[in-house]
Amino acid sequence: MSAWSNNNAAHQQTWYSLVVLDQLAASFPEAESMTVADLTFWSGTASDELRRQQSVAISVQLDNMFTKVWKATYEAGADRDAALASLEGKLGRAETTIPELAAEADALYRFLGEPDHA
Amino acid sequence: MRRAGLASSVVLAAAAATGTPLVAQDCSLAEPTACGVTASVVRPALEEMFDRAFATGATLPALLDLLDDSVRIGELSLKFKTFQVDGSGESALGFGYDWRKSVSRSRVPTESPDLTRFDLALSATGNVAVDAATNPRDFLQSKASLTWLRSTGGVARESTPEEALELIGIVQQLAQIETFAELRTHPLHRQALAAIQGRLSTQMVLSAEGQVALESDQRFETRQWAYGGTFGLELHAWNPGSSLAQLNVFDWPFAVLRFLTGTDDEIRPRGSALPSFRLSLHQVSPQEHAQREALGEEGVYTRLSLEAGYRTFAGMLGSRSLHFEANARLYRELAASPAVEAAGLDRHTYVVAAITTSDGLFVSYSTGQLPFDGLSDQVYEIGFRYAF
Numbered sequence: 001m002s003a004w005s006n007n008n009a010a011h012q013q014t015w016y017s018l019v020v021l022d023q024l025a026a027s028f029p030e031a032e033s034m035t036v037a038d039l040t041f042w043s044g045t046a047s048d049e050l051r052r053q054q055s056v057a058i059s060v061q062l063d064n065m066f067t068k069v070w071k072a073t074y075e076a077g078a079d080r081d082a083a084l085a086s087l088e089g090k091l092g093r094a095e096t097t098i099p100e101l102a103a104e105a106d107a108l109y110r111f112l113g114e115p116d117h118a
Numbered sequence: 119m120r121r122a123g124l125a126s127s128v129v130l131a132a133a134a135a136t137g138t139p140l141v142a143q144d145c146s147l148a149e150p151t152a153c154g155v156t157a158s159v160v161r162p163a164l165e166e167m168f169d170r171a172f173a174t175g176a177t178l179p180a181l182l183d184l185l186d187d188s189v190r191i192g193e194l195s196l197k198f199k200t201f202q203v204d205g206s207g208e209s210a211l212g213f214g215y216d217w218r219k220s221v222s223r224s225r226v227p228t229e230s231p232d233l234t235r236f237d238l239a240l241s242a243t244g245n246v247a248v249d250a251a252t253n254p255r256d257f258l259q260s261k262a263s264l265t266w267l268r269s270t271g272g273v274a275r276e277s278t279p280e281e282a283l284e285l286i287g288i289v290q291q292l293a294q295i296e297t298f299a300e301l302r303t304h305p306l307h308r309q310a311l312a313a314i315q316g317r318l319s320t321q322m323v324l325s326a327e328g329q330v331a332l333e334s335d336q337r338f339e340t341r342q343w344a345y346g347g348t349f350g351l352e353l354h355a356w357n358p359g360s361s362l363a364q365l366n367v368f369d370w371p372f373a374v375l376r377f378l379t380g381t382d383d384e385i386r387p388r389g390s391a392l393p394s395f396r397l398s399l400h401q402v403s404p405q406e407h408a409q410r411e412a413l414g415e416e417g418v419y420t421r422l423s424l425e426a427g428y429r430t431f432a433g434m435l436g437s438r439s440l441h442f443e444a445n446a447r448l449y450r451e452l453a454a455s456p457a458v459e460a461a462g463l464d465r466h467t468y469v470v471a472a473i474t475t476s477d478g479l480f481v482s483y484s485t486g487q488l489p490f491d492g493l494s495d496q497v498y499e500i501g502f503r504y505a506f
Contacts, residue, residue: 016310027297050425061321069276071282
């Protein structure tokens with residue numbers, strides 16, 4: 001997993017997607033130390049089932065952001081099912097850090113701005 | 119680095135020992151003495167907590183493992199918790215668990231932002247206290263479920279490749295900005311935000327779930343089977359210009375708060391923060407339920423339950439971000455007998471509200487009871503989260 005880098009397209013676009021979706025009120029450097037529990041949707045008072053329902057909605061919208069707004073494509077061997085399952089897994093855990101979430105996105109999607117993106 | 123919830127139990131124990139109303143004080147872990155959290159207070163409070171835990175048979179390694187904020191073992195998540203029962207002066211030490219395994223999942227193929235899929239899964243959740251008698255949320259659930267899910271909307275217009283490249287160039291610059299205070303007033307941020315949010319639309323996620331569940335208290339002395347279904351609704355008006363966003367009455371008070379604290383330059387309710395709902399209808403078959411047995415009411419009954427949850431960004435206090443959240447759960451037995459009604463077993467209501475900050479301080483208040491919880495208690499949770 002690459003370190004949190006403001007020169008990494010996946011890290012930048014994951015961070016900014018969360019800002020645009022009102023889930024994160026943090027600069028890129030500030031986001032490094034934050035976790036899913038710091039995202040707006042994550043409620044410690046909700047039941048696990050409600051929180052899972054909410055994380056699924058955010059996962060779907062993040063996938064939409066990556067593919068429809070940022071024009072990313074899926075990496076070889078990945079597809080929408082795999083991407084959503086992975087994002088839901090990460091977003092379903094309070095302790096997942098934002099860098100970990102971005103690294104997962106980096107592994108699943110080929111972002112514009114990456115050196116080898118066609 | 120690992121997050122640890124150790125400080126939460128320390129502060130809570132200290133509050134219990136001194137009667138200090140932490141709610142009213144501006145505490146921070148950088149200056150715990152500002153709220154009376156000194157070594158002379160903490161040490162006896164911790165000793166009392168551990169003495170009580172050991173008296174119930176807990177081992178030291180098990181306790182130390184539980185002091186982590188969250189432990190993950192495969193699909194199982196364990197989280198250390200402390201509960202304080204109002205009026206008793208006692209703190210309940212325990213943990214919450216959550217496990218879920220998707221057995222089979224299938225999706226209807228589409229190129230649009232919409233999503234339709236089916237999911238067969240097993241799950242188990244609950245809260246367990248070292249001393250079961252002091253568990254204020256003594257409710258465990260294990261279930262198998264088949265879920266249909268449909269998500270519509272979210273993106274109204276895709277970026278063109280040229281538009282995407284332009285946005286990427288802007289974000290590369292914005293990622294160099296050090297603080298959120300600088301970011302949110304930067305003209306490029308406002309330009310990118312407007313461009314992206316203008317392409318978004320309202321996302322609605324509907325789900326319908328068929329379930330078979332085993333519900334019990336932590337000692338399994340009271341248990342019941344529940345068969346039925348749950349409907350879920352998620353709504354996010356991602357485009358702030360939409361009518362739904364502007365008419366979001368739930369966020370209006372916090373939109374005003376964000377404006378007054380200077381977080382926002384105008385009063386702008388957020389459509390991204392709308393309540394979430396789950397509505398369930400179950401046939402419940404009690405297996406071991408002392409209270410119902412005493413009334414001669416051991417037969418199957420129908421239960422309606424509703425959960426509503428809400429969380430929003432309330433503003434910035436200096437460098438701290440502030441969030442407000444609330445959750446309400448209602449359980450109602452339909453066509454309950456007079457005996458069940460008289461015993462108060464036909465209805466349970468649980469409401470909780472909390473304010474949290476980004477540096478770990480949180481204050482929450484809850485009232486009511488979950489099924490099986492024989493007491494209607496008001497529970498305060500006060501504490502910190504700290505990263506080592």
